[in-house]
Amino acid sequence: MVKYILKRVGIAVLTLLIITFLLFVLVRIMPGNPFPSERMTDEAIAAKREEMGLNDPILVQFWAYMKNVLRGDFGKGTSLYNGAPIKTVLNKAMSNSFKIGGMAILLGTVVGLLLGIVAALNRDKFWDVFCSVFSILGVCVPAYVFLIFLQYTFAFKINLLPYFFDSTAFLESSVIPAISMSLFTMSTVARFTRNEMVEVIDSDYVLLAESKGMYGWQLVNRHILRNALIPVVTVLAPLIVDLLTGALVVEKIYGIQGIGKLMVDSISGEGIDYNYVLALAILYSALYIGIMLVLDIVYGLLDPRIRVSKKGGE
């Protein structure tokens, strides 16, 4: 198991390094200018480029950048926020996105799992049909449609929740975005859990367990859940990252100062802010790889077929 984890960690670090380099190169060959060019003279831009070392060979630049990044310093914005340090801006944005995303994940996974389990245990009955209709809706309708619907109903019509995000009333104002963002995850998890459960319920080993005299919750708990949930863990990774990094459109519409909004701003501002784009892209990759790593390890812990090697038997 230790070998398995070490191997996974090694692969994760290597992947992240390669991705960072590729991103670094890609950002630099991207058309456009890193500075707010309308407000600066050509001479000023040239001086700024020289100052930032943009004329150095790319490997030299990468080396210098990596040294800073490893110290946790992503540099300053080239055009955004008048060159405020990225770390401060990013911290604020991450805090907003992660909190709302975290709520959406919690809501989506817990409700999704419950719905899937209830549907599978009541196959072809009301809850099963409800689950499939709900899943199709949740997967097909984009989060921002739900957002607008919730905004209209609960903020505009009955004035229960705030109309826009307000960091002074964090909890109330994150209800609407969290719910609308969670629906996709909820539907995916519900549908997947339901299908896996049904497959396990029909399996020979559950039949064997029943022939041993197990029934009801005991059967579900000991033989069905564990086997059905192992595959569910794998689909969770991309869903979690998507939610943590903030839904671009939802953040934009609801006015949340989060990572998604920051990403849009850093590309569509006066200039393409090299350092923001890079920092955010690295953050996305690191999150994705990190969560994949954690889930790989969880997966290994849950599934003996991965954890325990063949030896021991004949």
Added chain:
Amino acid sequence: MKVEEKDKILDIRDLDVSFKTSAGTVHALRGVNIDLYRGETVAIVGESGSGKSVTMKAAMGLLSSNATVNGGKILFKYKDENGNMTEVDILEKDTKWIRKNINGRHMAMVFQDPMTSLDPTMTIGMQIIETIRQYKDVSMKEARSMAVELLREVGITEPEKRLPCYPHQFSGGMRQRVAIAIALSCDPDLLICDEPTTALDVTIQAKFLELILRLQKERGISVIYITHDLGVVAKVADYVNVMYAGKIVEVGNVDEIFYEPAHPYTWGLLSAMPDLDTDDSRLYSIPGSPPNLLHEVKGDAFAARNKYALVADFIECPPMFKISETHSAATWLLDPRAPKVEMPEELKKRIKRMKDGVKNDD
């Protein structure tokens, strides 16, 4: 034969089961009768889809939720906790009662495919222990040593070391031994083996059958084999039920079925057994395929594939004609009014060879 004096533990009467499917209602069992006496072995033989497994699943209370029992009785006799002989009709009890009182206590089952019938995420030790603790009030430690004993009994070496193993670490033969250990852990009166050797290597098959025979003798268990392998039947069974399209078409003891088969379907099954000594290089198979049970069958279900079929076979379902005390078959050929029809010449020769073979072995 003093049949009446023997202790009948399972008595399936006119069992009639249908399944609701998206294509319509499938009439899977159309009146099945099976008797099983204590300590004996009965084989149920038939093609895939003839209803062998459904019959046994019904007996175990394991029918899927789309099944409807239209009629019949499954009487099971066992000694209850107080030591009294009790007889219940399984069909009258609800699932919870069956799980609590019958499954894992008095009836156990071994499934066809050992690769899929063990829980892949639970150690084999735990899978045996939980079965033991299901019905016996013993501590983890006691259950553990009982599990070790069971594994030793089914012929697994170094059982202590095997307890913390997972099924994927075992070979198919070892997994099937574990499945037997699980089945035995509840000390059952009746063991149902659903094609237990089909997924095993031929070399392991014989060992496995011997294992069950030995355990059966030691523990006095009654065994039902569901199989389509007549080789297995000849080796282990006392009585044979030949099943076709949801009905028992011929029943008898092993000698009667193998040496004096009366139903044309049994003739077909015996002829279809591969044989080295035959002069004919072609492999015989019964022409056609079993009827689709989505539609009600009129007359004898086998009539359409039967070259000896009489007009009556297409009109009315034949009753069981008694040939001897233990042997009967459902075919109009046995009716006194029917023309005299002999089994095919090739099969006669083959039966003669089988008889000679047995004599030579002795």
